[in-house]
Amino acid sequence: MLKEMKMLGTVLLLGILLVAAILTFVALGPLNPVPWLFTITLVGLPFYSRWREQHHFVAWKDEYSVGVEAMDNEHRKLLTLINHLQTAIHYQTGGNFEQEALNELMDYTRYHFQHEEELMQQYGYPGLAAHQKLHREMVADAEAFVEDYRNKGHKALAGVADFLKNWLVNHINGTDKEYGAFIQQKSNR
Ligand SMILES: [Fe+2]
Ligand SMILES: [Fe+2]
Structure with missing residues (x-):
């Protein structure tokens, strides 16, 4: 409508x-x-x-690379899922599609965080606890946005998508690069 x-x-x-x-x-x-x-x-x-x-869509750039192929691939997938959600919002594809796009992005974000933390642990990354804390805080904030979407419906979805997009892109392009450099250094020894 x-x-x-x-x-x-x-x-x-x-x-x-x-x-x-x-x-x-x-x-x-x-x-x-x-x-x-x-x-x-x-x-x-x-x-x-x-x-x-x-403007709402986000494209992968080589400068986002953290130097660990498996993580780059997961980051690429995260950006694809963000774009699915933006498509759902922008073209107003209906409740089911947007709900599915949001669930998929949230699920994959949790999966990726866990995978990333396991990798940091495996390499003895000293910044693991601080990084883990950032992941947990982001998931808690995102869940609050999702709750808002459940209560208010479609009109609250743009806020969720913008939060996830900005947080993930900044995180991938900033904090994640720190463990990437550490792992690269350890792998080259
Ligand atoms: Fe990451
Ligand atoms: Fe991370």
């Missing part, structure tokens, strides 16, 4: 801009900047909307 209303709003806005552009061209002539402003807005609006859509 919300999707249809948004679509209707966009079509209406484009219609108003088109009429405004035509009327101002007729009334003010092509030498006046006002009709051109309406025309530019009319043409630019779909591009802006597309850019906003893409």
Whole structure:
């Protein structure tokens, strides 16, 4: 329903801009900047909307690599699952799809954290306890967001997705690199 209303709003806005552009061209002539402003807005609006859509998605970059292939692969999968969730939000694919996308991301995040902690333990990484604490805090915060989503429904989902996206990308690109460097150093000995 919300999707249809948004679509209707966009079509209406484009219609108003088109009429405004035509009327101002007729009334003010092509030498006046006002009709051109309406025309530019009319043409630019779909591009802006597309850019906003893409902005929510996150792509893997080589600079995210922690230097441990198995972890990089899991991080890649996490980003894919984040994008699934963003798709569910953006295209309003319905309750089941968004619920599944969210569950899958939460489950895989827990699985990855555990796997990562086991690896750190295996290599005797001294920062394990502090890293583990960050993982636990993130899961607790994410669970609070998920609870909010359960109570409020779809409108609370963007908050959950943004939290997970920002937290995971910053964590992968920051804290995870610290254990990555340690493991690489130990493996090269
Ligand atoms: Fe990680
Ligand atoms: Fe981590």
